[in-house]
Amino acid sequence: MDRVAGKKVDPETIRWLRQPGRLSEPERRRLEAELAFNGLLDGHRPPPPVSSNFTAQVLARIEREERVVERRTPWWQRIGSLPRVAALAALALTFGVLWSQGSATRQVRMAKQAVELGRAASVPGLEAASLADFEVIRRIGVVPRAEDDALILALAQ
Amino acid sequence: MIPDPVPPDEDAALMLLVRQGDVAAFTELVDRWKQPVTGFVYRLLPDADEAEDIAQGVFIQLWKTASRYERQARFSTFLFTIARNLCLNEIRRRTRHPAESLDARLEPEGESVPGQFPDAGQVPADEESQRRELVTKVDEALADLPEKQRVALALCREGDLSYEEIAVVLGTTVPATKSLIHRAREILKLRLKAYLTSGAWEPSGGGGKSV
Numbered sequence: 001m002d003r004v005a006g007k008k009v010d011p012e013t014i015r016w017l018r019q020p021g022r023l024s025e026p027e028r029r030r031l032e033a034e035l036a037f038n039g040l041l042d043g044h045r046p047p048p049p050v051s052s053n054f055t056a057q058v059l060a061r062i063e064r065e066e067r068v069v070e071r072r073t074p075w076w077q078r079i080g081s082l083p084r085v086a087a088l089a090a091l092a093l094t095f096g097v098l099w100s101q102g103s104a105t106r107q108v109r110m111a112k113q114a115v116e117l118g119r120a121a122s123v124p125g126l127e128a129a130s131l132a133d134f135e136v137i138r139r140i141g142v143v144p145r146a147e148d149d150a151l152i153l154a155l156a157q
Numbered sequence: 158m159i160p161d162p163v164p165p166d167e168d169a170a171l172m173l174l175v176r177q178g179d180v181a182a183f184t185e186l187v188d189r190w191k192q193p194v195t196g197f198v199y200r201l202l203p204d205a206d207e208a209e210d211i212a213q214g215v216f217i218q219l220w221k222t223a224s225r226y227e228r229q230a231r232f233s234t235f236l237f238t239i240a241r242n243l244c245l246n247e248i249r250r251r252t253r254h255p256a257e258s259l260d261a262r263l264e265p266e267g268e269s270v271p272g273q274f275p276d277a278g279q280v281p282a283d284e285e286s287q288r289r290e291l292v293t294k295v296d297e298a299l300a301d302l303p304e305k306q307r308v309a310l311a312l313c314r315e316g317d318l319s320y321e322e323i324a325v326v327l328g329t330t331v332p333a334t335k336s337l338i339h340r341a342r343e344i345l346k347l348r349l350k351a352y353l354t355s356g357a358w359e360p361s362g363g364g365g366k367s368v
Contacts, residue, residue: 037346041314044295047196048205050212054195055187058216059180065217 168232175223183223186232187216193315194240200311201244203296211247215240233318234325241308241326248304291352298348305329306341313338 017023017031051057168189174182194215199208218239226235299307305327312323324334 037342038314040291040295040349040352041310041345044292045199045203047192047199047315048208050191050195050209054191054209054213055184058187058213059184061213062217062220 169228169230172223172226172232172235173228175220176226183216183220186219190233190236191216193317194236197237197240197311197315198244200299200315201307202247207247211243212240214243218243230325231322234322237312237318237322237326241312245304245308294349294352295345298345301348302341302344306337306344309334309337310341 014035018028023031168186171182171186175186191212195208195212198211198215199205202208202211215236219236222239226232299310302310309323309327312318312326318326320331320334323338324331327334327337329337
């Protein structure tokens with residue numbers, strides 16, 4: 001009887017229960033009352049038949065929603081994780097190569113400066129103390145000609 | 158009302174394919190379950206168009222959350238849990254933002270009930286009006302039930318789930334589920350006693366259909 005009171009029961013079971021002698025009179029009355037109540041619950045508003053294109057509509061809505069989500073997703077999230085890692089690696093490699101090239105250029109420039117400084121230091125009459133003098137430093141690049149050297153020597157005497 | 162006597166494992170197997178993005182398996186599941194899901198939604202939100210719209214939403218959600226499906230769970234409990242959540246969201250949304258139904262506004266007193274098709278040629282007018290009144294009373298009585306009782310009753314009558322499965326969907330125990338359904342039925346019987354004793358409602362089918 002509890003099954004009838006809750007869950008749906010197949011017509012066979014109902015027919016079997018309704019057979020004479022199966023239930024006492026109070027039980028039979030309760031059965032009929034429960035069946036009538038089930039009929040009221042199920043039959044007062046029979047569920048509407050679903051439209052024939054129900055499944056197609058579901059698929060179309062999913063497609064529409066996925067397109068909207070795709071449009072809202074930034075490009076770096078749209079690409080898969082493997083391409084994303086590859087792109088980041090390529091970017092890092094490019095950065096590394098550029099940095100290393102820049103570093104080599106800097107080293108070459110420093111070496112050139114060191115050579116020039118060495119050449120300047122070999123200029124006669126140029127002492128370390130005189131490097132402190134801005135004007136002297138400014139003229140380092142200008143290597144005096146031979147006549148000038150003779151003049152300087154003459155003046156020094 | 159399960160559409161086909163399909164073993165539950167078959168639905169679970171299809172769902173595992175859906176997890177991998179198999180559209181054909183998804184289509185098969187929608188075809189199998191669209192009627193029970195729409196019926197369940199209609200029991201909680203008695204508007205045919207809206208019920209179908211929400212039922213479609215249930216399947217969309219099913220597609221989106223397929224990755225969370227685990228084989229241990231029976232497919233029907235997974236599906237009806239989604240359906241229950243969407244229906245409760247809609248009911249709560251309506252409670253927060255109550256709006257008059259367009260049908261109710263357009264329908265003059267005594268006209269046909271939304272979702273019902275008048276068949277005046279076969280049913281006498283006074284019987285028809287009595288029937289309409291009964292439908293309204295049952296709807297009101299159902300709407301006044303506590304949320305969990307309504308859902309339990311709908312799952313029991315429309316989803317055709319076992320008490321164990323209903324308990325899973327509701328997130329409660331089997332004894333608590335039985336108690337919810339029993340209490341819901343008792344409350345409804347009390348409110349509709351007048352109709353049940355007067356015999357105003359004659360169940361159609363005469364025991365021929367599953368009740």
